Amino acid sequence: MRRPSVLFFNRTYPPVRGASGRVLRDLARTLAKEGWQVTVITTGPQKIVERDGAVKIIRLKAPARPKGIFSYISIWVRMMIEGLKLPSTHLIVTMTDPPLLSLVGSVLSHFKKNRHIHWCQDLYPDVLPSMGMHMPVFMMDMFYGLSRWAMKKADKVIVIGRCMARHLSQDGFDPKQITVIPNWPDQELVQKGVNAHDAALEAAYASTGMSQDRDESVYREYADQVKYGLKFRILYAGNIGRAHPLETILNAAEMLCHEQDDIEFIFVGDGENFDKLAHERSVRHLDNVRLLPYQPINRLKELMESGDVHLMSMAGDAAGMIVPSKLYSALAAQRPCIFVGPTQSEAAKVINDYQAGSVVNQGDAEVLAEEIRQMRHNSDKWFHAHEGAAKAAGIYRPEELINAWIERAWAVVEPEIRD
Numbered sequence: 001m002r003r004p005s006v007l008f009f010n011r012t013y014p015p016v017r018g019a020s021g022r023v024l025r026d027l028a029r030t031l032a033k034e035g036w037q038v039t040v041i042t043t044g045p046q047k048i049v050e051r052d053g054a055v056k057i058i059r060l061k062a063p064a065r066p067k068g069i070f071s072y073i074s075i076w077v078r079m080m081i082e083g084l085k086l087p088s089t090h091l092i093v094t095m096t097d098p099p100l101l102s103l104v105g106s107v108l109s110h111f112k113k114n115r116h117i118h119w120c121q122d123l124y125p126d127v128l129p130s131m132g133m134h135m136p137v138f139m140m141d142m143f144y145g146l147s148r149w150a151m152k153k154a155d156k157v158i159v160i161g162r163c164m165a166r167h168l169s170q171d172g173f174d175p176k177q178i179t180v181i182p183n184w185p186d187q188e189l190v191q192k193g194v195n196a197h198d199a200a201l202e203a204a205y206a207s208t209g210m211s212q213d214r215d216e217s218v219y220r221e222y223a224d225q226v227k228y229g230l231k232f233r234i235l236y237a238g239n240i241g242r243a244h245p246l247e248t249i250l251n252a253a254e255m256l257c258h259e260q261d262d263i264e265f266i267f268v269g270d271g272e273n274f275d276k277l278a279h280e281r282s283v284r285h286l287d288n289v290r291l292l293p294y295q296p297i298n299r300l301k302e303l304m305e306s307g308d309v310h311l312m313s314m315a316g317d318a319a320g321m322i323v324p325s326k327l328y329s330a331l332a333a334q335r336p337c338i339f340v341g342p343t344q345s346e347a348a349k350v351i352n353d354y355q356a357g358s359v360v361n362q363g364d365a366e367v368l369a370e371e372i373r374q375m376r377h378n379s380d381k382w383f384h385a386h387e388g389a390a391k392a393a394g395i396y397r398p399e400e401l402i403n404a405w406i407e408r409a410w411a412v413v414e415p416e417i418r419d
Contacts, residue, residue: 240273269294338358
């Protein structure tokens with residue numbers, strides 16, 4: 001049997017941040033360890049060819065945050081041209097950043113006669129209205145037609161949620177073509193040996209935004225509040241993009257600001273809504289809201305375990321189009337979750353299936369505030385959700401999900417390799 005080869009397409013790959021780039025790196029490294037020849041076409045601050053262990057990385061120069069549709073189109077075109085210049089591989093895997101990469105896979109598989117898997121992280125252009133992005137009807141119809149045509153030509157479509165699979169099945173996809181494999185949490189979160197107690201203290205220090213040397217007494221006072229349970233931390237860790245509304249969360253934080261000074265909201269990350277969050281915090285005088293930039297990967301486990309409850313948000317009309325990866329990281333940290341979003345989405349179903357927390361509809365700020373109060377004051381409720389999260393963590397394990405992905409890849413390429 002010949003050594004299999006695979007070519008991935010995705011705009012992000014570490015150290016460029018992005019949830020899709022993170023899972024891509026894990027999969028690419030594992031495939032390389034198992035003997036595959038792995039190449040990734042991605043972007044970065046400069047055009048360069050580099051290596052991540054045995055993985056070959058081809059970076060095209062592009063901004064970290066492309067602005068406007070033409071910026072994404074430019075990246076899309078350059079990725080396709082770069083792929084056409086490379087030798088043929090047994091398998092092409094396209095993701096969904098930039099949108100319509102499935103079309104790149106279809107074009108390349110036509111000319112190079114290789115197999116194609118589309119790894120669907122987001123459904124475009126379907127999700128664009130949920131992100132507040134609107135285009136003329138004829139353009140939406142054109143992009144929708146191209147997207148579905150290219151995806152149906154793929155040998156396999158791997159989606160990250162059952163809601164996404166249902167959405168595609170309604171578009172006439174053959175159920176045998178679609179496989180559901182959730183995104184896995186960061187592998188650093190399942191490693192042993194990190195002291196969660198000390199983690200809470202360090203994260204508390206970071207959230208003060210002050211120098212420990214310059215004001216040791218203030219830092220110690222705040223750190224002791226976390227250490228002895230006087231602060232109850234609601235943690236939102238990850239991207240705060242257009243499909244992650246903030247209004248319900250901010251309204252709940254405003255309700256709790258003056259009545260519960262022991263409850264705090266910590267937002268860690270960035271995204272297009274992060275600046276809006278900072279503005280609203282200032283305008284509403286939300287002293288219970290703290291903002292932090294992305295933290296180094298070696299602090300990820302301690303950060304995630306420092307949260308008493310993990311919070312995530314999704315637009316109500318985005319069910320079946322996106323799945324927040326931060327859910328699986330919260331479960332890996334074995335923390336209760338509160339999901340503000342549609343009840344028919346994958347995130348809501350996972351939380352309810354494992355009784356790992358609560359689901360609140362967008363707009364129900366009073367319900368969200370009450371759920372947080374209950375988590376704070378009802379220890380039975382918190383521990384029940386904690387046990388559910390721990391049970392789910394045993395199911396959504398990185399190595400098992402990665403192995404499931406590789407099994408599908410082998411099933412697609414093996415007939416060609418044996419010929």
